[in-house]
Amino acid sequence: MATDPDLTSAVRASGVDRSFGGVHALRDASFAARAGEIHALAGENGAGKSTMIKVLCGLVRADRGTVEILGEPVGRVVGPAARQRLGMATAFQELSLMPDLTVAENMLLQNPPRGRLGLVSRRRLVPEADALLRRFGVDHIDSAAVTAGLSVAHRQIVELVRALATEPRILILDEPTAALPDREVAWLAEHMRRLRDQGCCVIFTSHRWREIETFADRVTVFRNGTHVTTRSRITESEAVRLMSGRSLAGGYPDVTAIPVGDSALRVTDLRGGTLRGVSFDLRAGEVLGIGGLAGQGQRDLFLMLFGARRSAAGRIAVAGRPVTIRRPRDAIAAGVGIAYVPEDRKAEGLLMPMSIRDNLSLATLDHRSRLGFIRRGAERGAVRSIVSQLGIGTRRPQTQPVGTLSGGNQQKVLMGRWLLTDADVLLLFDVTRGVDAATKHDFYRLVAELAGRGKAVLLYSSETEEIARLCHRVLVLREGRIAAELAGPVGDAERIVAASLREVPGDRD
Amino acid sequence: MTDTGRMLRRRWFDDVTASTRLVVYACAVAVAILAVGTVVHPGFASASSVRAMVILASFIGFVGAGQMLVVLVGGIDLSMPWVLNAAAIVLTTSSLGQVGRLPAAIGLALGVGAAVGFANGMGVAWLNVPAVVMTLGMNGVLQGLSLGLSKGLTCGSCASYVPEPLRRLVVGQLAGIPAELLVWAGVALFVSVLLTLTTFGRRVYAIGNNPRAAFLAGVPVRAVTVTLYTLSGMFAALAGIALVAYGGQASLGLGDPYLFESIAAVVVGGVSILGGRGNYIGVMAGSVTLVAIVTLLQAKQVPEYGRNIIYGLVILTILLTYGRERAND
């Protein structure tokens, strides 16, 4: 059964086409969800989930097809405002908060408190926003703060509260949990259920199957921009097969063998930013996990090790030799080389309009040049080999803009850039964030393989499960210090969470 | 058509990137204006007329080269008018019309351009002064220094003519081709090679597309930026040298028309003002287009107000044709 013929649908889209330039994001796609259910929308990166959501909420115009909201056809009218009036609220994957506005302004932008003469009362903005935050139990967020200064997790929470606070009849959440720590995921689930029970239609997307399984009443699977199936029960392996057209090879790799390589990266008393003295020794062949609640200094640690943020004090030795790292170039050149793969490939990694080749070779231009001239033959060869090694899905790596690749392939290009540097120390910061299951598993294999080849890997993930299953050893950060070291494969995410919470810290970052 | 043939064609078409397409558009516009010109004004596209226009376009082409380099990383250089003028004054007052002093004089003039460009670059890259402010302020600084130090060009040595060899380089011929065009071709070759074949060029586009990502990939963002502004200053100086050679002597206000012209040439040439996209062939076409429009309007004796209006409308039309940003719904 392709489309749900249910007449009680709160939202229904049928036969929707939408392309961007040459890319077909949606082709003849259909989707329907009922009032009073939590409906998950699943699919690989680039399957068209976000595009469908944008069509539903009127942000993107469909090239073809119809959309009905609460039984009323909305034609091809575009504009989220009109949908909002119908009781629809959306939290987007690329957050839609204005970075220069305060949290309060962001939350109350569409319906600000009025004072005398009908003017916006700037005095009442903060108290009203505070009241909302309190109502949703997240009053540790300062509503007078400028949004740009918030952590990703806090921004995600603000985005969610803004949507929840409208008490919508249709609530759409695009990857709401990707940046959320586990505790906040539970918080969100509670609110989703409450709204569902009040008769709201809740739609969400996620790449974490466990969430889909536990939260959703029904699941719709998308592949290549079309509807594949809608069911109320579906197993993970079957879902992966439906999403990707292939079955998952294995789960997490085996990390029981404890490596005994030489010291690859020794960090002594690193301070600065949120870090208050971190020391550890990462060995060749080891995958070392950095765990902890969100915002305990993980990001600062990675950025400082890579020279992208200044440290206040501390010593770093690479392969036993002390090094000074002031900027990424120093890190790349340090000893056996350090590489940093960021989580936000759009902002920190890729040059979207430039070719796959240009993106892959950016960090290693000097290796393949003579007198400043790029040796094109050598470059072409290197690009070809990494494309096949990582299985990047492209036939024209020399010219195809990287922005036209699917998310998973984009992430592989970014990984490939750093593999080309042949660095022996890899800093992987949440590289599977928002990556689909199949690609994730490719990454797991790759991490294990790299470690097997003697590379040292420092790994952070917002999915604690990944840290637990991929790492030989885990350091738990709390308030800028190492709060616990869990030696040996941890296996169970609960152990990390427990260690993070042992001394319940205040809600701050 | 055979399958392979079709495949090859397809491959070729796919590989035509957005930026290359824009170059084709820019060239098409230049040709179209010349074609329109011949229809409404016979003789407009005659060989000698085109040659005259291309020589004039080369001056815009020089400032356009510098402007393009900084625009590629999302910057802008508003100091061009007085860098150009200062270089022209330095050239004549230091060469004193003597051939023997010419190399040093050219070096000095380019050096002034480089020094000012370097200062601009340092201000933008290291002190984080917005490019608009830094270069606008620098324009004023240079104007004051040029006027003050040359006493308004009334000194005896200021009367010097440009040494003859340099004059011949701009107004003379080499194997039947105006020498100035060979110079322009040289500039085009330099800029194009720099941008497409070198690691430096690759880094320029990377910075223009995503400075943060480039920085995290080890690109020396500041060093590249400073280099680009330095080159921009040198190209403005080169334009000053060429213009003073063309006219024979320096004058005040020589650079005034070239601020907006340089920006217009860059955008009509298909360079994205947001950075990261564009190449010099387009800017050359843009320079020719600008000169051709003005020349045609003047040839038709359109009054000043009409010229301004039509000039603006033509540029708007060009922008609406291929200068639009991507739709976001």
Add this chain to the structure above:
Amino acid sequence: DSSGEKKGKLKIALSNSFIGNQWRVEMENVFKAACAMPPYKDEVECTVFNAGNDVATQTKQISNLIAQGVDAIVINAASTSGLNGVVQQACDRKIVVVSFDNTVDAKCGLTVNTDQVKFGEQLAQFVVDQLKGQGNVVMVTGVAGTGADNDRNAGAKKVFDANPGIKVVATYSGMWDSATAQRQTAAQLPSLPKVDGIWVSGGTDGVIKAFVEAGRPMPVAGGEAENGFRKYMAGVSTPKVNGMSIGQPPFLSVISLELARAVLKGTHPKSSITIPFPMVTSDTVKVGETVFPDLPDSFFADFTDSGPNATVVLCQAAATAGTPCPGTLTVNLGS
């Protein structure tokens, strides 16, 4: 600063608009030179200000001069009309205001100028006479939207229209700038028929250079007083050009200075002055007097008047360096 200031010295300030060409620099230089020569040296305390081509700035400067309590203000205005307000305020405070070159409309101010309409007429008449009323003429105009440009063009138009044998084959702006005039002419020439005469409001040497580079036969030229143009007229530069050159004399500033002084001292009625413009033809141009081979092309050659009825006689150093000339300066306001 104010230490040398004697009680009883007249305070006269020059407020110039922009200083983007050499004419303006010379104009200021001769003003400064005059101030350093007797009788001004002992009677007048001079100051000089530039505003750029910005009416607001010049307005502020003049306000500041009023605040300073100067006795007279000599103005080359950024706008014919834009200073009327502040000039009126100056007049209300009994300050003598003299404007020259780009004069001010305000009724209460005095003006010192040449007749700009006649300027255009006379150059056009010369071209017509030389061509015996037959031929193709190119008009190169100045900065649109200014009074002088309009007046000069109107004068020329009148003459050319009156001569049916004359055909104006092109009109374009040289922006009163030799470099611009040269470039525009170079662009236009290839598509023009034979050109017999040129009428140039400013930037004449640039126009001639464009003809030379294009290998075109040299037309009869009526133009401004750029030293470069005169070099061609005198045969110092080749080819020798048959032309007439009329200059807006930079020493208008000195005459204005004298008018202000005389009015303040009560030796001259409060009335405006129109002076004849210095004019030379290829036959009368004289090296060292009306053309200077050692000075820049863009130099304005008419920094001094000459002849028995000269209004004012200045030396070269006054124009190039603002240094005083030997002797006493006499300015003849007589006409």
Add this chain to the structure above:
Amino acid sequence: MTGTETSAPVRLRWWRVLRRHTLPHLSLGYAVLAATFVAYLVVYTGRLQHLPTPFDYLSLLNTSLPLIFVAIGQSLVVLTGGIDLSVGGIVSLGVAIVAATSGAGVAATLGWMVTVLIICAACGAVNGIIIAKGRIAPILATLATLSVYGGLALKVLPVPGGSVDPQVRAVLTNPDLPTGAIWLGLAVVGWLVLRRTRFGMRVFAVGSDEASARAVGIPAVWVKVGVYALAGLCCGLAAVFYVSTTTSGDPNAGDPYILASIAAVVVGGIAFTGGRGSALGAIAGALALSLVIDVLFFAGIDPLYQSLFQGLFLVVAVLLGGGVAVIRRLRKGVS
């Protein structure tokens, strides 16, 4: 730090908002204005041995009004992340129309002034439509329309001229009474009100992140059209005040305001990336830039070197602003 703040009494909230949100935006423009004003007092009294008189303040205010209005318009545009080069053309056009229609009595003049405001707002709206609907980068779109509007101004008023009725002038920029201060006050109030409308909030939202603003249902296209139209209206006001202070019009009047308004916005501390800043800063910036001219005047700087100091002022002002921001960041600690 965080702990004390969450439990801070409500009465401290306004301070929290002020410190976090308002002060950082206002400080640069105000600091520069204050510093410039002190410099002005020093050089003024140094030169004239007394403090500035009401006359000085009045003329400072009246001559600054046009720039202040253009700067307000420019700041609105910059707040959306754009830039408007066509302000020069719109001011010129407005000035040309007011001047060309002047001299027909008070009622007619006022009627025309209102018409001019409408026309200028329409010009701005056209910019906005080209930019928002046509999706053309603001700097390019307005570079093109600058040429168009400037051409129209030349057509309307080929030569400088016109006059303004003294009664109109007495109301707008009375040279003897501080009417200018009332208009300045109205401009400030206008901004404060605008800032407190939903439209005003949306301007900041669009400037901060247009895609996000669209996503939450803000009609970004129309917000931008509105902003450019308002900028046009501000240019119209500038034109009216220009004609009133200078008592007549010039078709090139707007040219100096292009770069000056950008400079004012920069000195006013408005981020070029949009979303951060206040038009009040731009007003302070405009006043500071006007004052610099007076500082240079009374400091007796050689006019040939004036632009040198103006250029330095611009860069140094912004550098100081950058320094202040760095210090503030250091004090706050890395967050």
